[in-house]
Amino acid sequence: MMDAIHFASPPRHEGAETLRQEVRAFLAEQLKDRSPLRKSDSWNGFSREFSRAMGQRGWLGMTWPKRYGGHERSAFERYVVVEEILAAGAPVAAHWIGDRQSGPTILAYGTEEQKQTLLPRIAAGELVFCIGMSEPDSGSDLAATRTRAERVEGGWKVTGTKLWTTNGHNADWMILFCRTSGSTADRQAGTSQFLVDLKNTPGVTIRPIIDLAGQHHFNEVHFDGALLPPDALLGTEGQGWNQVMGELAFERSGPERFLSSIQLIVELVNVLSGRDSDLARAAVGRLVAHLLVLRRLSRGVAAMLEAGENPAIHAAIVKDLGAVFEQSVPEIARTLVDAEPDIGSDHAFQAVLANIMLNAPSWSLRGGTREILRGIIARGIGLR
Amino acid sequence: MSTTDGEMLLDVVDRLFTDLTEDGAMRRARAGEWLGEAWSAVEEMGLPLALVPEEKGGFGIAASDALAIVRLTGRHALPLPLAETMLANHLLAEAGLPLAQGPASIAVAAGAPVPWGRFVRTLVRETSGGGVERVDSWTVTREGRNLANMPRDAVAFATDGSAATHGGLPVLAAGAAIRALQIAGAMERVVELTATHVSERQQFGRPISKFQVVQHEIAKLASEAAAASAAADMAAEGFLRGAAGGLAIAAARVRSGEAVGIGTSVAQQMHGAIGFTEEHRLHWYTTSLWSWRDEFGTHSHWAQKLGAAALAAGGAQFWQFVTEAA
Numbered sequence: 106m107m108d109a110i111h112f113a114s115p116p117r118h119e120g121a122e123t124l125r126q127e128v129r130a131f132l133a134e135q136l137k138d139r140s141p142l143r144k145s146d147s148w149n150g151f152s153r154e155f156s157r158a159m160g161q162r163g164w165l166g167m168t169w170p171k172r173y174g175g176h177e178r179s180a181f182e183r184y185v186v187v188e189e190i191l192a193a194g195a196p197v198a199a200h201w202i203g204d205r206q207s208g209p210t211i212l213a214y215g216t217e218e219q220k221q222t223l224l225p226r227i228a229a230g231e232l233v234f235c236i237g238m239s240e241p242d243s244g245s246d247l248a249a250t251r252t253r254a255e256r257v258e259g260g261w262k263v264t265g266t267k268l269w270t271t272n273g274h275n276a277d278w279m280i281l282f283c284r285t286s287g288s289t290a291d292r293q294a295g296t297s298q299f300l301v302d303l304k305n306t307p308g309v310t311i312r313p314i315i316d317l318a319g320q321h322h323f324n325e326v327h328f329d330g331a332l333l334p335p336d337a338l339l340g341t342e343g344q345g346w347n348q349v350m351g352e353l354a355f356e357r358s359g360p361e362r363f364l365s366s367i368q369l370i371v372e373l374v375n376v377l378s379g380r381d382s383d384l385a386r387a388a389v390g391r392l393v394a395h396l397l398v399l400r401r402l403s404r405g406v407a408a409m410l411e412a413g414e415n416p417a418i419h420a421a422i423v424k425d426l427g428a429v430f431e432q433s434v435p436e437i438a439r440t441l442v443d444a445e446p447d448i449g450s451d452h453a454f455q456a457v458l459a460n461i462m463l464n465a466p467s468w469s470l471r472g473g474t475r476e477i478l479r480g481i482i483a484r485g486i487g488l489r
Numbered sequence: 490m491s492t493t494d495g496e497m498l499l500d501v502v503d504r505l506f507t508d509l510t511e512d513g514a515m516r517r518a519r520a521g522e523w524l525g526e527a528w529s530a531v532e533e534m535g536l537p538l539a540l541v542p543e544e545k546g547g548f549g550i551a552a553s554d555a556l557a558i559v560r561l562t563g564r565h566a567l568p569l570p571l572a573e574t575m576l577a578n579h580l581l582a583e584a585g586l587p588l589a590q591g592p593a594s595i596a597v598a599a600g601a602p603v604p605w606g607r608f609v610r611t612l613v614r615e616t617s618g619g620g621v622e623r624v625d626s627w628t629v630t631r632e633g634r635n636l637a638n639m640p641r642d643a644v645a646f647a648t649d650g651s652a653a654t655h656g657g658l659p660v661l662a663a664g665a666a667i668r669a670l671q672i673a674g675a676m677e678r679v680v681e682l683t684a685t686h687v688s689e690r691q692q693f694g695r696p697i698s699k700f701q702v703v704q705h706e707i708a709k710l711a712s713e714a715a716a717a718s719a720a721a722d723m724a725a726e727g728f729l730r731g732a733a734g735g736l737a738i739a740a741a742r743v744r745s746g747e748a749v750g751i752g753t754s755v756a757q758q759m760h761g762a763i764g765f766t767e768e769h770r771l772h773w774y775t776t777s778l779w780s781w782r783d784e785f786g787t788h789s790h791w792a793q794k795l796g797a798a799a800l801a802a803g804g805a806q807f808w809q810f811v812t813e814a815a
């Protein structure tokens with residue numbers, strides 16, 4: 106029962122610390138003109154140029170085999186790169202999903218040909234991926250997917266609608282999760298994953314959805330009998346559910362799960378530095394304490410993944426604690442500083458406060474809601 | 490000592506502490522009695538010397554295992570000054586002073602009440618210059634207690650002012666690390682007690698653990714215990730790092746102090762009225778946790794210290810500060 110609350114200790118890794126300095130130097134150059142407001146876009150910032158530069162440095166697909174364009178480096182080295190680029194507020198969206206989620210899925214389940222054609226280009230920062238899981242009637246209840254791929258002559262015919270597809274409008278490829286047999290009553294059974302070439306598949310329509318912050322990040326993606334070639338199937342037909350569950354473990358425990366509001370903490374520290382206030386010191390101390398412990402928990406999960414364990418419950422704990430923390434930051438900052446949130450302001454604190462506040466609600470939804478995570482944790486403790 | 494030896498030792502210690510904390514003993518301790526036999530049992534195993542290196546008179550227990558024993562004192566809310574004695578001997582050994590005979594405790598420079606002041610035979614006094622002094626006689630000027638009814642006494646001593654220097658980590662921070670470990674141990678026990686209680690307690694014809702809101706509260710408690718556990722690991726590393734470990738320990742205490750607040754409130758709520766009685770053992774842990782999180786520096790003290798360091802680093806260096814603090 107108690108295994109769930111004990112995390113591995115992250116090892117000290119000297120090579121990774123040298124790498125950290127290289128990444129910092131690279132970021133200082135790349136981001137020298139990026140405003141605090143844009144830095145606070147966190148993983149929403151999109152720049153193919155930046156992602157290609159990352160690829161050139163060998164900082165994408167870092168842990169993958171060299172024969173697929175990877176660099177065979179350790180999970181800890183990758184962790185260092187990821188936390189540094191997020192903490193610096195770099196625009197990561199053009200490689201983010203491919204490097205973190207789609208690439209590892211292809212590596213795990215793809216055919217040799219799929220791996221050869223796609224992985225080297227993801228590692229080069231040239232391919233943008235998106236995730237087609239959620240639907241109008243299938244959110245937390247992913248097994249309720251209605252989108253269907255039917256086996257036809259010449260491949261698969263896909264009909265249905267995916268929703269909330271982040272970067273669908275920019276993406277070159279989607280990994281689609283849908284039903285290949287049975288009905289929604291069969292739940293997990295009869296689901297599969299597909300690789301969809303979004304730029305070259307007729308019958309796919311992508312419509313923008315504007316989010317609460319007034320920005321266009323996610324989309325509705327409609328499949329109207331779109332024809333996919335036979336080799337679009339990713340992994341095993343009927344095994345989609347198990348494949349996706351493995352994918353979500355990668356998605357739940359990285360530094361992105363507690364760094365979304367880091368730029369606001371930085372601006373808060375800028376405002377409060379030099380103020381002689383017990384309250385300010387205690388509040389900043391609390392934020393730092395949370396960051397240090399979250400970082401330790403998250404690196405502990407990385408150590409467990411590297412050791413071949415399956416830390417699904419630990420990952421859920423990191424994501425839940427991380428989201429609660431990230432979302433608390435604007436509430437704390439606004440009580441400490443006498444300034445309104447104002448996205449157009451020249452004052453970095455006000456602009457960043459506004460941007461963080463407008464984006465915060467999504468952090469306990471994307472990648473599994475707080476309520477779903479708490480169900481997973483309770484089960485890990487032996488309840489239910 | 491190899492890891493498996495260490496694990497065996499921890500198993501034996503865990504069983505000993507279970508035996509020493511049966512209900513009757515806990516009642517007597519909370520009523521102010523000194524558990525002499527229990528102390529003898531602990532001494533017989535050599536535990537007071539667990540944090541002393543072999544070459545300075547210890548038993549060659551790995552420091553990490555010794556700190557795991559400290560965590561077990563928290564897990565059992567052991568009503569003895571064992572953790573304090575372990576720390577006192579550790580400090581004495583580092584300062585090259587003679588080790589304590591019998592139970593010992595710590596008097597910090599800031600003047601907070603001394604744990605178990607009336608029952609221990611040796612005190613390690615932190616001097617205002619940050620050194621340590623071994624004190625063998627003192628008077629208790631006020632017998633006080635913490636929220637768990639454990640002795641916390643005001644003391645007065647004449648000193649000869651002969652301070653010795655020790656390893657580098659300030660005494661207050663070393664004590665704070667010890668409390669962080671105890672907090673993690675007790676939080677773990679609170680999760681177990683609460684998860685068991687909600688699985689056994691029936692209302693509306695089923696175990697209350699079947700209600701989703703109860704499950705989610707337990708998940709919240711477990712996550713806080715996980716945070717406290719990681720904080721304790723961080724504090725232990727800080728302790729072993731010496732002078733450079735202070736910020737890690739400060740952060741550990743701030744985070745685990747918050748975990749105590751959230752975690753105990755869930756545990757008490759999920760236990761219902763029975764948890765609010767002296768009969769049920771939950772209160773041993775709850776009340777201990779409420780006190781430990783403000784001993785060896787209050788929560789506010791450590792939060793301000795950590796915050797001041799971060800503010801001094803400034804926004805531009807903030808992330809570097811985070812990656813180097815622990």
Ligand SMILES: Cc1cc2nc3c(=O)[nH]c(=O)nc-3n(C[C@H](O)[C@H](O)[C@H](O)COP(=O)(O)OP(=O)(O)OC[C@H]3O[C@@H](n4cnc5c(N)ncnc54)[C@H](O)[C@@H]3O)c2cc1C
Nearest residue numbers: 236237238239244245269270271467470471472474476477
């Ligand atoms: C910014 C953002 C980006 C996203 N990007 C993508 C993407 O790229 N690709 C993609 O596929 N999806 C994406 N999503 C969708 C995301 O995965 C879903 O929002 C999420 O799974 C929840 O589904 P839902 O929004 O339909 O909410 P619902 O499932 O309808 O949930 C609504 C509320 O009910 C609660 N609830 C639901 N079921 C239960 C239950 N059994 N017990 C208790 N409470 C319950 C939920 O926790 C939530 O609070 C994104 C979402 C956001 C906000």
